[in-house]
Amino acid sequence: MVEKKRFIVKIDYQHCKGCELCVQFCPQKILKLTDKVNNLGYKFCTVVDEEKCNGCGVCYIMCPEYIIEIYKNK
Numbered sequence: 286m287v288e289k290k291r292f293i294v295k296i297d298y299q300h301c302k303g304c305e306l307c308v309q310f311c312p313q314k315i316l317k318l319t320d321k322v323n324n325l326g327y328k329f330c331t332v333v334d335e336e337k338c339n340g341c342g343v344c345y346i347m348c349p350e351y352i353i354e355i356y357k358n359k
């Protein structure tokens with residue numbers, strides 16, 4: 286059975302600067318930079334194991350660009 290995601294992590298990746306602050310501070314280690322670049326020319330952040338997100342909000346707090354949003358999955 287596929288585990289239901291408890292949280293949805295939404296990243297406005299076109300505005301990511303690839304600073305990796307969210308990557309470093311995510312306690313679940315589920316954020317990674319891709320090898321692709323966005324319209325700004327930066328490698329951008331993506332969520333790899335969204336079902337492991339605990340909704341702590343650390344990524345939301347750490348991101349200097351304010352481009353991460355966390356939603357409870359209903």
Ligand code: SF4
Binds near residue numbers: 340
């Ligand atoms: S809410 Fe917490 S666990 Fe989920 S991606 Fe952000 S830092 Fe990681």
Ligand code: SF4
Binds near residue numbers: 300330351353
């Ligand atoms: S903290 Fe924000 S700008 Fe930095 S890599 Fe993460 S999403 Fe991108």
